[in-house]
Amino acid sequence: MRLNKCHNVDDFRRFARRRLPSPVFHYIDGGADDEATLRRNTSAYEGCDLVPNVLAGVEEIDMSTTVLGQKIDMPLFLSPTALQRLFHWQGERAVGRAAEKFGTYFGISSLATVGIEEIGETISSPKMFQLYIHKDKGLNRAMVEACKAAQFDALTLTVDTIVGGNRERCLNTGFTSPPRITPRSFLSYAAKPAWGLNYLLREKFELPNLSGHIGEGSNVALSIGDYFTTMLDQSLDWDTAEQICAEWGGEFCLKGIMSVEDAKRAADIGATAIMISNHGGRQLDGSRAPFDQLAEIVDAVGDRLDVICDGGIRRGSHILKALSIGAKACSGGRLYLYALAAAGQAGVERALGNLRAEIERDMKLMGVTSVDQLSRDNLRWR
Numbered sequence: 001m002r003l004n005k006c007h008n009v010d011d012f013r014r015f016a017r018r019r020l021p022s023p024v025f026h027y028i029d030g031g032a033d034d035e036a037t038l039r040r041n042t043s044a045y046e047g048c049d050l051v052p053n054v055l056a057g058v059e060e061i062d063m064s065t066t067v068l069g070q071k072i073d074m075p076l077f078l079s080p081t082a083l084q085r086l087f088h089w090q091g092e093r094a095v096g097r098a099a100e101k102f103g104t105y106f107g108i109s110s111l112a113t114v115g116i117e118e119i120g121e122t123i124s125s126p127k128m129f130q131l132y133i134h135k136d137k138g139l140n141r142a143m144v145e146a147c148k149a150a151q152f153d154a155l156t157l158t159v160d161t162i163v164g165g166n167r168e169r170c171l172n173t174g175f176t177s178p179p180r181i182t183p184r185s186f187l188s189y190a191a192k193p194a195w196g197l198n199y200l201l202r203e204k205f206e207l208p209n210l211s212g213h214i215g216e217g218s219n220v221a222l223s224i225g226d227y228f229t230t231m232l233d234q235s236l237d238w239d240t241a242e243q244i245c246a247e248w249g250g251e252f253c254l255k256g257i258m259s260v261e262d263a264k265r266a267a268d269i270g271a272t273a274i275m276i277s278n279h280g281g282r283q284l285d286g287s288r289a290p291f292d293q294l295a296e297i298v299d300a301v302g303d304r305l306d307v308i309c310d311g312g313i314r315r316g317s318h319i320l321k322a323l324s325i326g327a328k329a330c331s332g333g334r335l336y337l338y339a340l341a342a343a344g345q346a347g348v349e350r351a352l353g354n355l356r357a358e359i360e361r362d363m364k365l366m367g368v369t370s371v372d373q374l375s376r377d378n379l380r381w382r
Contacts, residue, residue: 040281153251258287263307277310
């Protein structure tokens with residue numbers, strides 16, 4: 001399969017499946033339990049229709065928006081995701097350079113495979129850091145201080161991983177970080193020799209933001225579900241979130257907000273943004289899709305903070321629907337992880353280019369020249 005044949009997220013998904021060992025692919029692709037929420041994250045958009053206007057003079061399009069204190073060139077950014085050098089040896093470096101080229105935010109995870117300092121030094125576009133609160137308080141402080149020193153633009157606290165979701169695909173494949181090759185999984189890895197050579201012969205795999213404090217994930221193999229359950233601080237509460245917000249002192253986002261009540265509390269503690277997210281359907285199966293929750297949360301707090309719709313995005317039309325309801329921007333992980341796995345930086349750039357072209361074309365077909373012209377007048381629900 002060639003890169004120029006990848007016209008959408010599903011094309012990249014098929015390409016990634018050919019490139020990755022089965023346990024690694026299913027880590028990206030899978031969700032929790034029966035994966036009902038994973039499927040719903042995308043299918044939710046099908047229940048809402050766009051109503052276009054015509055004869056609007058749409059030769060020039062401005063799709064820029066301002067979110068988390070930064071103007072970005074398109075209303076889509078790249079959510080922070082873990083373990084990226086397992087998917088392609090370029091990892092976060094490729095994703096950051098692609099985001100830079102497209103003038104948009106990108107995020108790195110506490111479980112990133114490239115360090116905070118390097119990203120701060122090498123990537124000029126807006127950057128967010130996804131903070132997981134560990135039991136090791138020294139580790140938490142070290143990561144926040146490193147983000148300050150590296151001049152990250154936003155800190156995002158993930159709040160929906162108090163325990164690990166039941167990711168049965170990972171249980172079935174035996175996926176861990178770092179990968180643990182077992183007799184059962186050997187053939188899955190051996191069938192992808194190019195991946196194996198990159199993993200073995202390039203720089204050693206580790207989680208540099210954690211490795212100076214804990215060995216799990218870098219030197220001690222552990223599933224992500226077990227990592228969340230055993231390493232993260234289950235006493236995390238609103239008081240802690242408020243304290244982190246105050247200590248950070250800049251753009252502060254809570255990722256994993258799904259209820260109006262929690263959205264209001266986020267605004268009350270001083271958060272400047274929330275990401276409506278169910279962790280890509282990988283935590284609580286049976287929870288609602290972000291798009292399903294968007295309207296009531298925007299109505300409750302949209303005038304107090306930036307509301308970001310995260311997850312399930314596959315098309316430019318999905319983004320226009322979310323913006324029409326009142327989201328300031330959209331974000332996603334799989335939409336670029338498949339592309340990263342398929343072709344590294346070139347793949348991520350191709351994926352972003354496809355989506356940017358869809359947004360521009362669909363804005364013109366909708367009869368709008370800037371994203372602030374979108375409103376619920378453009379929408380009908382079935």
